[in-house]
Amino acid sequence: xxxxxxxxxxxxxxxxxxxxxxxxxxxxxxEKNNDVALESTGAxxxxxHSGHDPKPNTLKARFNLEGNRMFPDLCKELQVDYQQxxxxxxxxxxxxxxxxxxxxxxxxxxxxxxARLNREDILAEEPHIGDGVTEALSLxxxxxxxxWKVTIAAMEEAMENGVALYLNHEVKGIKHIxxxxxxxxxxxxxxxxxxxNAAGVYADTIAGYLEDVAYQITPRRGEYxxxxxxxxxxxxxxxxxxxxxxxKGVLVVPTIHGNVLLGxxxxxxxxxxxxxxxxxxxxxxxxxxxxxxxxxxxxxxRTFSGLRxxxxxxxxxIEEDENHSNFIHVSCIESPGLTASPAIAKYIKDTFVxxxxxxxxxxxxxxxxxxxxxxxxxxxxxNQLIQKDSRFGKxxxxxxxxxxxxxxxxxxxxxxxxxxxxxxxxxxxxMGGCQGGFCSPEVLAILARELHKDKQSxxxxxxxxxxxxxxxxxxx
Ligand SMILES: Cc1cc2nc3c(=O)[nH]c(=O)nc-3n(C[C@H](O)[C@H](O)[C@H](O)COP(=O)(O)OP(=O)(O)OC[C@H]3O[C@@H](n4cnc5c(N)ncnc54)[C@H](O)[C@@H]3O)c2cc1C
Numbered sequence: 001x002x003x004x005x006x007x008x009x010x011x012x013x014x015x016x017x018x019x020x021x022x023x024x025x026x027x028x029x030x031e032k033n034n035d036v037a038l039e040s041t042g043a044x045x046x047x048x049h050s051g052h053d054p055k056p057n058t059l060k061a062r063f064n065l066e067g068n069r070m071f072p073d074l075c076k077e078l079q080v081d082y083q084q085x086x087x088x089x090x091x092x093x094x095x096x097x098x099x100x101x102x103x104x105x106x107x108x109x110x111x112x113x114x115a116r117l118n119r120e121d122i123l124a125e126e127p128h129i130g131d132g133v134t135e136a137l138s139l140x141x142x143x144x145x146x147x148w149k150v151t152i153a154a155m156e157e158a159m160e161n162g163v164a165l166y167l168n169h170e171v172k173g174i175k176h177i178x179x180x181x182x183x184x185x186x187x188x189x190x191x192x193x194x195x196x197n198a199a200g201v202y203a204d205t206i207a208g209y210l211e212d213v214a215y216q217i218t219p220r221r222g223e224y225x226x227x228x229x230x231x232x233x234x235x236x237x238x239x240x241x242x243x244x245x246x247x248k249g250v251l252v253v254p255t256i257h258g259n260v261l262l263g264x265x266x267x268x269x270x271x272x273x274x275x276x277x278x279x280x281x282x283x284x285x286x287x288x289x290x291x292x293x294x295x296x297x298x299x300x301x302r303t304f305s306g307l308r309x310x311x312x313x314x315x316x317x318i319e320e321d322e323n324h325s326n327f328i329h330v331s332c333i334e335s336p337g338l339t340a341s342p343a344i345a346k347y348i349k350d351t352f353v354x355x356x357x358x359x360x361x362x363x364x365x366x367x368x369x370x371x372x373x374x375x376x377x378x379x380x381x382x383n384q385l386i387q388k389d390s391r392f393g394k395x396x397x398x399x400x401x402x403x404x405x406x407x408x409x410x411x412x413x414x415x416x417x418x419x420x421x422x423x424x425x426x427x428x429x430x431m432g433g434c435q436g437g438f439c440s441p442e443v444l445a446i447l448a449r450e451l452h453k454d455k456q457s458x459x460x461x462x463x464x465x466x467x468x469x470x471x472x473x474x475x476x
Contacts, residue, residue, distance in 0.1 A: 002026050003357060005183055005192035007171050007206055009033075010041035011151045011338055012330050013198040015345035018078075018154035020353065021161035024360045028192070029155070029163060030185055032170035034463050035422045036155050036415060037148035039200045040337070042425075043275065043306025044222070045253050045261060048143035049336045050087065052107040052114070053243055059316040063340035063347070065110055070342040071143060078153040079370050080146065081256045087142035087238035088122065090291050092132040099242040100137050113140050128234055130291045142238055146256050147338050148425045152415055157368040159414035167418075168463070171199070174209040181327065194326040194356055196348065201272045201309045203317075203331035210324055215317050215332060219307035220247075222264025223277050223284060228301040228433050229258045239291050248335065250287040252295075257431065262288050262295065264306070277303040301435055308334040318344060320352055328352050371427070372409050375401055396446070397439040399432020407443060411450045418451060420444060421461030444468075 004020060006013045009031035020027050033039070051065035075082035091097045100116070107114040115138040122129050122136050159165055166185070173184040180193040199206045207213040227234070233254065241249040246266045253261040263284045281303060288295060311317060311332025321327040330344060353359065374382055374392060385405070386393035392405030410417050410426035417423040420430065423443050430436030430443070444467060448455040459465045 001180060002028050002190060002192040004028075004194045004196060004353065005030060005181075005190050006196045006198055007183070008198040008200055008203075009036040009151070009155060009165065009167075010039055010198065010200055011037065011147055011154075011341045012333055012344055013196075014151040014154040014158065015341045016196060016198065016330070016348055017158040017163045017165075019345040019349045021158040021163045022361060022365060023349075023357075024362055025353075025357060027158075027163045028190060029158075029165045030169045030171055030183065030190065031165065031167050034168055034459060035417070035419060035425075035461075036165070036167075037151035037425070038462060040306055040309055040333075041147050041151055041200075043224075043304050044147060044335070044338060045224075045251055045264065046144055046147050046255060046338070047087070047238055047251075047253060048082070048145055049339045050107070050112050050114075050139040050142045051110055051336075051339075052089075052103050052112055052137070052139055053248065054336065056106070056109075058314075059318055060336060060340065061110070063316065063318075063343040064336040065112070066343035066346075067336070067340040068141060068143075070346075071145065071339070074342050075145065075150070078150065078157065079368065080149045080153045082143055082145055083256060084141065084143040085237055085254060086138060086140040087240055088117070088126065088136040088138055089240045089242060090122070090129065090133045090136045091242055092130070092134060092290060096242040097135060100135065103137055103242075107137070107139065114138060115140075126235055126237065126239070126292075128292050128294045129239070130289065130293050132290060138237075144238070144254065144256055145338070152426060153368060155415040156413055157366075160366040160368055161362060165415060171206060171209075174206070176210075176324070194328065194353070196328045196330060198330040198333075200333070201307050203309065203329065203333075204311075207321070207329060207331065210321070210327065215311045215313050217309050217311050217332060218268050218270070219272050219274075220310045220334070221267045221269050221274065221305050221307055223267075223281050223305040224261050224263030224303065225281065225284065225297075225300045226302045226304070227260040227262065227296065227299045230260070230296065230299060234260055234295060235292055241287070241291050250284050250291075252288060252292045257428070259301075266308075268310070269307075272307065275305045275307060277305050301433060309337075310334045316340070316344075318347065326352075326356055369413070372406055373427075374403050374406060396442050397429030397432065399434050399438075400428045402427055402429045402439075404446060407446050408450055411447065418447065419459045419461055419465075420447070420467070423447065440467075
């Protein structure tokens with residue numbers, strides 16, 4: 001019997017696994033997809049919010065603030081990027097300035113660093129700010145991350161330290177057994193003393209396997225444009241409009257790698273799998289130009305959408321089930337869920353896990369191996385690497401300058417890539433201007449060779465997304 005089974009490997013599941021891997025516990029993570037971080041964690045604004053926005057006395061407010069303070073050290077520990085670029089919440093009317101007053105008051109009460117800026121101050125830092133913008137609340141502790149990199153690194157380190165990850169293991173049922181639970185997946189069943197439900201938009205379905213649940217989740221879809229890398233930045237900070245009852249509004253967000261996200265909108269939908277992009281993106285364009293002008297829309301390289309796991313409770317649900325001891329809900333984790341995730345993981349460990357198990361630190365704890373990023377190396381370092389292994393000299397992705405050696409490295413790590421999207425998320429081939437037009441066939445061939453698989457069985461992203469349906473010449 002496992003000590004703990006975590007259902008779901010988004011950012012909350014992986015950070016709990018990472019936190020628990022430091023202790024002498026037998027932990028498994030069950031994930032329905034063929035990679036980690038493919039759901040909400042894979043499609044969002046990637047912001048570590050300062051904590052100014054959530055309603056007072058909510059779990060969102062508490063864990064947002066705590067998570068924001070934890071992120072810089074967490075990213076250092078996991079050796080992934082974090083940039084504290086700061087944010088401006090901008091106002092375009094007197095009425096909106098009243099909302100800024102409220103946010104300023106909340107920032108003050110929560111001891112979040114802030115400053116109120118007039119139009120002149122804003123223009124000095126953001127020359128492309130919209131003509132209608134009158135003032136802003138500056139929140140310098142706002143940061144950006146690459147959410148799937150945090151998840152992959154956390155899971156890699158957790159696995160280095162004994163946590164087991166079962167991909168393609170969709171949970172289909174749960175029942176009580178003596179001293180715990182039996183969790184049924186499409187392949188096999190797992191017995192565990194404690195279950196943590198971190199299944200994103202499906203957390204209500206998972207909870208429903210045991211009883212009628214007290215919460216329902218309705219996904220709220222958010223759609224985005226991505227701009228390719230610009231020679232001159234269009235913004236230096238994250239630009240938020242003032243929030244409304246529908247959320248934080250349409251943002252302009254620089255990414256870690258020099259792209260810009262425009263979005264999201266907010267649309268409740270019924271299908272928990274529907275991540276299509278629609279003509280609602282026109283609304284994104286219309287709204288975004290109110291806060292930032294001169295946006296080079298001709299530089300759009302891609303659109304995408306993500307689903308927020310919005311519960312009917314108005315807040316995160318993070319608690320032990322009332323009727324089922326050691327069944328822990330980590331549910332309704334919509335925004336600011338990324339920001340809150342390290343604080344949630346620590347709270348789960350300190351509160352529920354520490355109550356049930358004796359927490360003894362592992363004596364030998366292994367750090368994950370740092371990523372090999374040739375673009376970060378000097379000429380000398382790179383030449384040394386190529387002399388040891390010539391595959392680091394063979395460029396596969398011309399846009400992002402990614403070598404074959406880097407691709408092979410991310411395939412053979414713990415929680416390694418098995419799909420084209422998995423390679424793209426880990427080391428960036430396909431993230432550039434051509435969006436994989438040139439390098440995808442080569443990445444596919446490398447995956448097939450390294451994983452000893454047929455090329456036809458290599459998937460793009462998610463299950464049943466094979467690119468090559470048949471061997472064309474043989475068919476002829
Ligand atoms: C448009 C948008 C913008 C956002 N922007 C921000 C932001 O800027 N900052 C911020 O802090 N937050 C933001 N968020 C919120 C944030 O993305 C989420 O709160 C966070 O990613 C939730 O992580 P999670 O691990 O709980 O859920 P998920 O990432 O959804 O992970 C749940 C996992 O459970 C798995 N699963 C589901 N059912 C089963 C099953 N039956 N068996 C096994 N596995 C299963 C799924 O496949 C998935 O991998 C945004 C969200 C969206 C959609």
